[in-house]
Amino acid sequence: MKKIIILFFIFANIAYGYTYNEVLLKAQASIFPKIMLLDKKLNDKLIEGKIIYTVVYEKDDYNAASEVRKFIKDSHQARLDKYQYTVNLVEFSDFSHATKSSAIYVLNSNENIQKVAEIAKEKGIIAFAYDIENLKNGLLFSLMIEKSTILYVNKENLYSKKIDFVDSLLQMVRFIDKEHS
Amino acid sequence: MKGLLFNMKNKNINSLSTKIVLSISLLSVIIVLIIFAVFEKMNKEAFYNIELEKVGLIANTIEPLIALNIYLDMPGNVNQLVLQLMENQNILAVKVLKHNQTIHEAKSKKYEDELNDSFIVKKRIYQPNSKKSIGTLVIIYSSKNYQELIHKYTKLLAIMLLASSLLFLLFSLYVKKLLLPLRKIANSLKNYSPNKEIKIPFASENNEIGLISNALNEMQEKISQYSKEQENINIFLEEKVTEKTSELRNQLYTDSLTGLPNRLSLLQDLANLSDAALLIINIDDFKEINDFYGHIAGDSILVEFSKRLHLMFETDNNIKLNHLAGDEFTLLFIEKPSKESLIQTVQKLLYEIEKIVFYYDNNEFSIRVSIGGTYQIRRALEKADIALKSAKKEQKPFLMYDEKLNIEEQYKDNMEWVKKLKNGIEKDKIVPYFQPIFDNVSEKCVSYECLMRLIDDNGKVIGPNNFLYAAKKSRLYSKLTKIMIEKSCKHFEHVAYDFSINLSVEDILSNDITDCIKQTIKQYNVANKIVFEILESEGIENYEEISQFISEMKALGCRIAIDDFGSGYSNFEHLLKLNIDYIKIDGTLIKNLDKDTNAQKVVETIVDFAQRLNILTIAEFVHSRTVYEKVRNLKISRTQGFFLGEPQEATNRYL
Numbered sequence: 075m076k077k078i079i080i081l082f083f084i085f086a087n088i089a090y091g092y093t094y095n096e097v098l099l100k101a102q103a104s105i106f107p108k109i110m111l112l113d114k115k116l117n118d119k120l121i122e123g124k125i126i127y128t129v130v131y132e133k134d135d136y137n138a139a140s141e142v143r144k145f146i147k148d149s150h151q152a153r154l155d156k157y158q159y160t161v162n163l164v165e166f167s168d169f170s171h172a173t174k175s176s177a178i179y180v181l182n183s184n185e186n187i188q189k190v191a192e193i194a195k196e197k198g199i200i201a202f203a204y205d206i207e208n209l210k211n212g213l214l215f216s217l218m219i220e221k222s223t224i225l226y227v228n229k230e231n232l233y234s235k236k237i238d239f240v241d242s243l244l245q246m247v248r249f250i251d252k253e254h255s
Numbered sequence: 256m257k258g259l260l261f262n263m264k265n266k267n268i269n270s271l272s273t274k275i276v277l278s279i280s281l282l283s284v285i286i287v288l289i290i291f292a293v294f295e296k297m298n299k300e301a302f303y304n305i306e307l308e309k310v311g312l313i314a315n316t317i318e319p320l321i322a323l324n325i326y327l328d329m330p331g332n333v334n335q336l337v338l339q340l341m342e343n344q345n346i347l348a349v350k351v352l353k354h355n356q357t358i359h360e361a362k363s364k365k366y367e368d369e370l371n372d373s374f375i376v377k378k379r380i381y382q383p384n385s386k387k388s389i390g391t392l393v394i395i396y397s398s399k400n401y402q403e404l405i406h407k408y409t410k411l412l413a414i415m416l417l418a419s420s421l422l423f424l425l426f427s428l429y430v431k432k433l434l435l436p437l438r439k440i441a442n443s444l445k446n447y448s449p450n451k452e453i454k455i456p457f458a459s460e461n462n463e464i465g466l467i468s469n470a471l472n473e474m475q476e477k478i479s480q481y482s483k484e485q486e487n488i489n490i491f492l493e494e495k496v497t498e499k500t501s502e503l504r505n506q507l508y509t510d511s512l513t514g515l516p517n518r519l520s521l522l523q524d525l526a527n528l529s530d531a532a533l534l535i536i537n538i539d540d541f542k543e544i545n546d547f548y549g550h551i552a553g554d555s556i557l558v559e560f561s562k563r564l565h566l567m568f569e570t571d572n573n574i575k576l577n578h579l580a581g582d583e584f585t586l587l588f589i590e591k592p593s594k595e596s597l598i599q600t601v602q603k604l605l606y607e608i609e610k611i612v613f614y615y616d617n618n619e620f621s622i623r624v625s626i627g628g629t630y631q632i633r634r635a636l637e638k639a640d641i642a643l644k645s646a647k648k649e650q651k652p653f654l655m656y657d658e659k660l661n662i663e664e665q666y667k668d669n670m671e672w673v674k675k676l677k678n679g680i681e682k683d684k685i686v687p688y689f690q691p692i693f694d695n696v697s698e699k700c701v702s703y704e705c706l707m708r709l710i711d712d713n714g715k716v717i718g719p720n721n722f723l724y725a726a727k728k729s730r731l732y733s734k735l736t737k738i739m740i741e742k743s744c745k746h747f748e749h750v751a752y753d754f755s756i757n758l759s760v761e762d763i764l765s766n767d768i769t770d771c772i773k774q775t776i777k778q779y780n781v782a783n784k785i786v787f788e789i790l791e792s793e794g795i796e797n798y799e800e801i802s803q804f805i806s807e808m809k810a811l812g813c814r815i816a817i818d819d820f821g822s823g824y825s826n827f828e829h830l831l832k833l834n835i836d837y838i839k840i841d842g843t844l845i846k847n848l849d850k851d852t853n854a855q856k857v858v859e860t861i862v863d864f865a866q867r868l869n870i871l872t873i874a875e876f877v878h879s880r881t882v883y884e885k886v887r888n889l890k891i892s893r894t895q896g897f898f899l900g901e902p903q904e905a906t907n908r909y910l
Binding site: 108221222240241243245246 | 319320322323324326327328329331332335383384385
């Protein structure tokens with residue numbers, strides 16, 4: 075019986091994508107859009123005057139992505155500060171340079187993280203990662219809940235001409251890079 | 256004893272050194288206190304601001320982080336930041352409010368103890384990258400550091416103040432010590448007098464005090480020398496003053512020309528006597544001697560005359576001779592003589608004087624005198640003078656003052672009239688009254704005589720008989736004449752009647768009056784209406800002047816009447832030459848014309864004479880019908896008098 079249960083979880087995981095911590099998802103859905111607003115060059119990233127917050131997911135994580143969209147809308151209602159916004163869900167396979175986005179939130183993936191990170195870097199948009207480990211693959215921001223909530227930033231991708239955060243944000247984040255995690 | 260101590264203290268306070276010391280001390284205290292107050296205020300504020308800036312800096316540093324954590328809804332991080340702040344020992348409490356609701360608050364253990372003297376800094380928390388306020392950060396900062404700093408600073412200032420005060424005190428004492436020699440010099444000078452030499456201290460010192468001492472010593476010598484000179488001068492001056500006083504006293508009571516006692520001496524003698532007699536001797540027509548032979552001759556006669564008088568009475572101790580002024584001398588009888596004795600003396604005096612012959616510059620002079628006398632000591636000089644004037648007026652050599660003469664009353668009366676006249680002139684109360692003159696054929700009014708009237712303060716109309724004498728004496732007469740000329744001409748400027756004005760010889764002889772007449776008749780264009788009435792009796796003596804005036808007036812178109820004709824001793828030949836137009840027959844002939852046959856004959860002669868010369872005749876003082884009828888019977892041309900018309904202030908009655 076015990077074996078059956080373990081196998082269920084293994085197959086379920088394969089069948090239904092990655093496992094996500096709901097509390098972490100909620101916290102990231104609340105905080106990441108706000109961090110996006112701390113970019114002084116946000117106006118350059120508006121698409122038709124609106125913020126387009128794109129959730130990039132694997133096909134199997136659609137539910138998780140939908141949850142994220144729901145959490146964002148619950149947290150921020152109709153507007154992000156003074157801006158109108160839309161949360162788009164885009165699969166990794168569909169995500170490309172043509173994808174219109176002001177910022178992206180990347181759920182887990184085994185293969186596609188790097189590709190998304192490179193596109194984001196080239197387009198100069200902020201890339202938030204669900205998993206802190208994905209910062210090593212080039213995504214910019216992530217968040218962990220430990221004793222308190224801690225923000226992590228990929229130091230290597232931070233200095234971009236198209237992104238300029240308020241100074242105080244940088245005073246409270248923890249920086250990680252490939253060598254020092 | 257207390258008074259002495261008080262005086263000494265007072266002197267100490269008033270001394271220069273004390274004043275300098277006190278002034279320096281006072282000034283120093285004021286300066287130090289001002290510096291103290293200013294520094295304390297400035298530094299307290301500076302310290303306060305430094306502490307406040309410290310808290311502000313902390314708040315400014317931490318606020319963005321707190322803002323970010325509030326913004327990102329990370330309360331744990333806010334709490335951590337608050338705890339970090341609380342590690343600062345000077346921070347007593349921190350409070351973070353989100354939209355006015357406290358979300359974090361922390362207090363130190365010292366909070367309760369030090370709350371009262373703390374700084375409270377409130378800092379608004381703004382949303383990052385926006386100006387939107389999302390909360391408030393309140394930091395309560397201990398003022399313990401500030402208080403300690405202030406305490407240390409105040410202590411330092413107090414020490415400085417004390418040290419400065421001590422320094423100034425020492426300086427003051429030093430100044431006092433420097434000035435002490437001056438006090439000693441002053442004390443030594445207290446005993447100084449010009450006759451006594453004193454030793455002034457500190458003369459050997461090589462400084463300003465030594466210079467003062469030496470200068471004082473030199474001054475002492477000069478004063479001593481000067482004092483001796485002054486004493487000699489004083490003695491000389493005292494002698495001179497005594498001598499001059501005596502001279503002046505003599506001059507005061509002595510006439511400088513004759514050497515006789517003067518008027519002042521006489522007044523003093525009169526004041527000291529209770530009963531006496533006084534004679535005033537006046538040399539008749541002495542002015543003529545002065546005018547003709549000169550003042551030196553006059554003075555020479557006066558001196559000689561005084562010597563003769565002196566010789567006459569020098570043996571009589573009862574008579575004192577004085578020279579009043581000019582040609583007047585007095586004889587004062589110290590004991591009143593009998594009337595007979597006095598008259599005898601006067602007669603002897605007059606006799607002796609008539610015998611005297613004076614010589615000057617080969618000329619012989621004889622003089623006559625008039626003498627006035629009085630028996631009354633009260634106002635003796637005035638009374639004797641009145642008697643003298645009466646004697647001269649009556650052309651008698653001697654008259655005694657007599658109360659019955661009433662001369663004083665006459666003087667008073669004249670003075671009263673002068674006063675009234677002046678008042679009348681000032682208030683424009685000298686006015687002409689107009690008496691009509693009627694033609695005896697047509698029985699109509701043909702002209703008016705303008706007669707002077709004075710209206711007094713009670714409105715009473717006064718005729719000129721009352722005041723004419725006083726007016727002539729006081730020289731107001733010419734003013735009155737001018738007023739009459741001006742007012743009469745002005746009145747008749749627009750009245751179609753002839754009018755006559757009385758002129759005295761004095762008026763005609765005055766250029767001022769004749770100029771006034773010419774100007775006024777021209778101004779009012781009345782030359783053809785005006786008739787000048789000249790008194791017959793007055794004109795005879797000044798025939799030439801009168802004749803010239805008449806010629807000038809007739810050339811202008813004026814007419815001339817001879818007034819009071821028949822009262823004097825008229826020279827008919829002269830009258831013919833004067834070319835007169837009217838003869839006004841004297842009132843004394845007219846007023847009894849109806850009864851007095853002699854008057855009738857005289858009038859008849861005058862009328863006959865006038866008719867031959869085509870001169871119109873006017874009868875004055877016609878007061879009754881019988882006189883009027885007689886006037887008409889005698890063929891007198893015109894009539895004037897109360898019977899036909901009294902003088903009136905207007906002329907419209909007979910128009």
